Amino acid sequence: MSVVVPAYNAQRYLLESIQSVLNQSFRDFECIIVDDGSTDRTPQLIDRLAAVDSRVRRLTIPHGGIVKGLNAGVESARGQYIARTDADDICLPNRFELQVRYLDEHPECVMIGSKVMLVDPYNSSLWDVEVQSDHEAIEADLLRGNGWAIIHPSTMLRRDAVLRAGGYRAEYEWAEDLDLFLRMSLHGRLANLQESLLRYRQHFGSVNRTRWETQNERTRRAVLDAYQQRGKPAPADFKPEVGISMTRIEQTREWCQRAMYLKHWKVARRHAMAIIRAKPGDLSSWKMMMHALIRR
Numbered sequence: 001m002s003v004v005v006p007a008y009n010a011q012r013y014l015l016e017s018i019q020s021v022l023n024q025s026f027r028d029f030e031c032i033i034v035d036d037g038s039t040d041r042t043p044q045l046i047d048r049l050a051a052v053d054s055r056v057r058r059l060t061i062p063h064g065g066i067v068k069g070l071n072a073g074v075e076s077a078r079g080q081y082i083a084r085t086d087a088d089d090i091c092l093p094n095r096f097e098l099q100v101r102y103l104d105e106h107p108e109c110v111m112i113g114s115k116v117m118l119v120d121p122y123n124s125s126l127w128d129v130e131v132q133s134d135h136e137a138i139e140a141d142l143l144r145g146n147g148w149a150i151i152h153p154s155t156m157l158r159r160d161a162v163l164r165a166g167g168y169r170a171e172y173e174w175a176e177d178l179d180l181f182l183r184m185s186l187h188g189r190l191a192n193l194q195e196s197l198l199r200y201r202q203h204f205g206s207v208n209r210t211r212w213e214t215q216n217e218r219t220r221r222a223v224l225d226a227y228q229q230r231g232k233p234a235p236a237d238f239k240p241e242v243g244i245s246m247t248r249i250e251q252t253r254e255w256c257q258r259a260m261y262l263k264h265w266k267v268a269r270r271h272a273m274a275i276i277r278a279k280p281g282d283l284s285s286w287k288m289m290m291h292a293l294i295r296r
Contacts, residue, residue: 001026001028001029001079001080001081001082001083001100002029002030002031002032002077002078002079002081002082002083002159003029003030003032003082003084004032004034004070004073004077004082004083004084005017005018005031005034005073005085005086006036006069006073006086007033007036007038007046008035008036008037008038008042008063008066008069009038009040009042010038010042010087010088011038011041012088013087013088013201014033014042014045014046014087014088015045015049016090017085017086017087017088017089018031018033018049018056020089020090020091020092020093021085022049022055022056024091024093024096024097025096025097026094026096029055029079029083030056030057030077030078030079031055031056032057032059032076032077033046033049033059034059034060034061034069034072034073035058035059035060035061036063036066036069037063037064038063042087043058043060046058059072065170065173066173067168067169067170067173067176068170070167071168074162074163074168077159079159080159081099081157081158081159082156082158082159082162083095083096083099083155083156084152084154084155084156085153085198086153086201088201088203089153089198089199089200089201090123090199090201091199092195092196092197092198092199094195094197095114095198096156098114099112099114099156099193099197102193103156103158106191108188109188109191110157110158110161110184110185110187110189110190111155111156111157111158111161111184111188111190112155112156112191112192112193113131113150113155113156113190113191113192114131114151114154114192114193114195114196114198115128115129115130115131115192115193115194115195115197116128116129116153116154116196116197116199117196117198117199117200118202119199119200119201119202120201120203120255120259120267121201121203121204121255122267122270123201124255124258124262125199125264126202126258128196129148129151129200131148131149131150131151131192131194132149132192133191133192133194135185135189135191138150138192139182139190142178142181142182142185142226143182143223143226144223144240145219145220145222145240146240147175147177147178147219149178149181150181150192151198151200153198153200154197154198154200157184158188162180162184164187165184165186165187166183171218172218172222174211174214174218175218175219175222178219178222178223179218179222179225179226182222182223182225182226182229183226202255204248204251212245219240220240223240224238248278249278249282252278253271253275253284253285255271256272256275256288256292259292260292263295265292265293265295268288268291268292269289269292272285272288275288276289
């Protein structure tokens with residue numbers, strides 16, 4: 001098995017993320033961290049990890065974006081299975097064990113994902129994301145443009161199926177996962193485990209926050225292409241199922257409210273303070289800070 005982790009200027013979360021990979025109960029794998037021309041301390045951190053664990057290797061490429069990095073990792077991988085994770089996410093300790101077992105027992109399946117727990121930048125829990133289990137429901141969701149039908153950094157894929165499908169395509173960058181999954185569904189079955197096996201970090205550097213409009217359009221094009229590949233007409237009024245784009249303050253306020261609901265008071269105070277700094281005249285943020293301070 002090979003783990004492919006694309007990393008560009010990922011120094012903030014990289015060590016925590018890769019440690020969760022190295023601490024897996026299933027231990028027979030290589031971890032390929034694709035350094036996409038980082039300009040921060042990412043290369044040095046990867047080398048530090050490789051020095052203490054021989055399963056880690058750095059693959060350095062000129063900066064070219066997520067698709068180039070993913071394809072480089074897939075091509076370099078020696079394992080028959082490829083586990084995807086990102087440099088800011090956290091794998092639960094039994095993730096690889098359960099996913100390897102599933103693929104071993106289901107040769108018709110080309111990819112297995114799982115439920116995930118969304119977390120904020122401080123790894124404070126937000127929501128558990130539910131996913132469908134069976135192929136037909138997953139494929140139907142993908143054809144509606146639901147990029148979370150299988151959550152990319154939770155997946156384990158058969159390398160030969162990725163290559164047969166043509167790998168990731170640059171013209172769909174920022175919707176490259178949905179595009180690949182739609183093509184892979186023509187080569188075998190897709191599935192999700194109903195255990196939550198990944199803590200999926202949300203922060204303002206995430207692609208779905210910085211490239212929202214482009215991601216929307218490329219999702220639409222990927223779905224239309226998938227209908228054409230299947231020889232079916234797309235719905236005449238098709239629009240992808242996408243989330244709502246929030247401002248930075250709106251998102252921080254939502255994180256703060258969720259932290260208070262879960263009684264994560266220290267995290268709530270950090271979010272409230274971020275809003276106060278950005279908008280000191282906003283009365284609601286001071287009220288949130290007060291509630292976080294008195295813990296109710």
